[in-house]
Amino acid sequence: MFDKYRRFLLNRMTSTPEIVEDIENSLATEDETVKHSLHKILVCRWPEGNVELFETLYEYFGLMFIPHNFVASNLVTSFYTDSLTLVLKVMKMDFMFQYNRNMFSLDILLNDKTTTECFGDKITIDEVVTKIINQRFNEHRELNLTNFCNDPVLHERKIHFHKLVLLAHFKILMLRMGKETRILNLSSNNLSQVPSEILNFFIKGDLIGVNLSNNNIPSLAELQRISSKIEKLWVEGNPLCGDILDAVTYIRQISQKFPRLTELDGVPLNNHGVKMPFFKHHVNDLGNKTKLVIEKFVTLYFGHYDTNRLKLENFYVPHANFTITTDFKETAEDILKDPYARHSRNFINPVKRAMYVEKNKKRSYHSQQAVITVLNCLPPTEHDLSTFRIDVLQHDSKCLVFVIDGVYKELPHRLSKERFIHFRRTFILYYAVKPYNNMLTSYVIVHEMFSASLASPEIVRNSFKFPIRNICQIKLIEPDTEDVQTMCNIFIYYTKLKKSEAKARLIKVDWDIKKALKQFTYDLKSGAIHSDKFIEDDDFSDLSSLLEDELD
Structure with a gap:
């Protein structure tokens, strides 16, 4: 049935209720011929580029589509699509759309080409994208979508994947990948925010790591929480990394959004944030x-x-x-x-x-x-x-x-x-x-x-602008009230000192608990600590040797 509309010019003058009904029936039956048909969309005197056109059509008609073979000229701009849903929506909107206070008209060359004519073999756009996604999934259960929009296969076949969120159009594929993926690599995709439309397919699965590096995320405020299960996160190479933050504050704010985080930008973190990505200034690009x-x-x-x-x-x-x-x-x-x-x-x-x-x-x-x-x-x-x-x-x-x-x-x-x-x-x-x-x-x-x-x-x-944290130190830097309370409790647990004495000793060594314990051990051995400094009269004969074992 659909063959009778081969290279049929569809516009406001030629559109009929019969054609609308035939297209609706074709969508309902999922005809194989329909899947391999491409329709040419023509726009007269379009003033902008391809991305602006695709975004405008998406916002105006409210649906996703994958454009193919975009061609621009002074008079007519055109591209192909396999989306009969878009064709039907254009017909129902009277072949018009608005952009910058101007109305533009659309013509459609229905069923202009087959996928074999465009791609050289009988394969749909959906099948091309599915094959690329499967090849980017490795044995470590990592789905590598880095720089996906510029994939060589898409470029070779002239498929314009102008933004990453178009992957949300492939619901069955994304649901399957979401169940299997543990690490999702979204680096180098010019993202200005976390793409929740895509991540929603993955957060209910086994996802534990997300790579958002080398994108365009402007601030930590845009780094919305993805999932409480995230353990590994990469965000280097984003404008947010240029924020005037010391490393401790940077890690603390990200950890608040990802409470189970154990690795940031490829560097392990421990519970105190002692290990951190402290330098990224490599002269050459390293593996x-x-x-x-x-x-x-x-x-x-x-x-x-x-x-x-x-x-x-x-x-x-x-x-x-x-x-x-x-x-x-x-x-x-x-x-x-x-x-x-x-x-x-x-x-x-x-x-x-x-x-x-x-x-x-x-x-x-x-x-x-x-x-x-x-x-x-x-x-x-x-x-x-x-x-x-x-x-x-x-x-x-x-x-x-x-x-x-x-x-x-x-x-x-x-x-x-x-x-x-x-x-x-x-x-x-x-x-x-x-x-x-x-x-x-x-x-x-x-x-x-x-x-x-x-x-x-x-x-x-230009040096020592921010507090320096050493991996061999157990030390607080610019601690808040909660940090102070926690450190004092730890010190009191080991020393049995009263809170005021414990806090005074920690302040004296700039909140370095290792130094404080060493000094306490020395003072305890030399009898320099009066008994009224302790919580209660205990037997401290073995305390110094116990502390020495802990410090070692």
């Missing part, structure tokens, strides 16, 4: 495996470097090589006293090098113990990981070579004052396939080159 190794290394290495450098021993092989290069602008007398100068193999400035070598023999470091000894001689530090720039030079099955450029400050120590240091450290790591330090596999440092100089005033101004 997921390389990025994971680098971020774990940097987190652990510099966490120990700023707290307890003896624990860095396990990072180096027994025959590790290490050099320091410095160029500080001090007097000759200061150079001889400077710990960097005393342990440097060479100087950037040859004059300073000559002054030092006259009184000291050149030293080199070719063992694990020597490296740790040198590092322990350097002043205590605090690194600002947000300033780190990382350049990976090589990563393969045998080694990893990368350079870290950043800023740290030397904490006031004895007679020394606080200094800001601009550093560059080059690490050469080998992949140990045999057990090393009780680990089945590990990356270990074989060579390291350490260069340090005084930071310029501009670098100093």
Whole structure:
């Protein structure tokens, strides 16, 4: 029946009730011929582009459709669709639609082409999209819809998937995928908000992770809660990441929307938010495996470097090589006293090098113990990981070579004052396939080159803008009332101190409970804590040893 309308020009003059009835019957019977028929929509003197036209038709007629083969000219703009529902709606709306206070008329070339003529084989637009979706679903139960609208197959077949939410048109397909998908990747789709029309198909299934990275979500306010089951979330590369928020506030606000979150932007979080995505400044585009190794290394290495450098021993092989290069602008007398100068193999400035070598023999470091000894001689530090720039030079099955450029400050120590240091450290790591330090596999440092100089005033101004949290510390930063209460309760549980005394000790060490417990243990052993500071008279003979076990 539908064949009699082959290339039939349908408009206000040719439309009849009989044609309307035939189209309604065709929709009801789901005729195979209808599924493979494409209808040409023609718009006279359309002033805008294709996306504006598709959006206008969607809003005016109130239904979704997938356009094909859009062509624009000065007089007539056209595209194809397989949606008889759209054709029927246009007919009932008298072939007119409004845009910017102007009325535009539509003509329809009914049943103009078949899918075989357009695509080269007998396949519908729905079948093309279904095939692409199935290919983007992997064995890890991840549905990868990244940059979906620009999929090469859609582009090759001239199917204009102008916005991601068109997938909601494929209800049966989306319901099936929603039951099977655990990780949904929606990255690089120019989303300005969370696409609830799509996510509604997934939230009742096993979905635990959503990737919204590299979109156009403007603020955290737009990041509406998706599901209470979400454990992994990616939002980096959105304008919301440019908000003036410190890392702790950023994580706290996102965690309020996703209470079961354990991983943010590929970085694990714990209950206190100690681990966090603190730096994203990679010089080159890294693969997921390389990025994971680098971020774990940097987190652990510099966490120990700023707290307890003896624990860095396990990072180096027994025959590790290490050099320091410095160029500080001090007097000759200061150079001889400077710990960097005393342990440097060479100087950037040859004059300073000559002054030092006259009184000291050149030293080199070719063992694990020597490296740790040198590092322990350097002043205590605090690194600002947000300033780190990382350049990976090589990563393969045998080694990893990368350079870290950043800023740290030397904490006031004895007679020394606080200094800001601009550093560059080059690490050469080998992949140990045999057990090393009780680990089945590990990356270990074989060579390291350490260069340090005084930071310029501009670098100093742009560093340490936000509170620094170290992975090796259990410390509150700008705590609210609830955080203070929780930390005090934990400290009271271990020490049996009265609340006022517990709070005073925590404030004294800037809410670092690990430091507070160490100081408490020392004071308890030396008898410096009066009995009236405790909640009740208990036997504290075993308390100090218990705390030492906990601290270890």
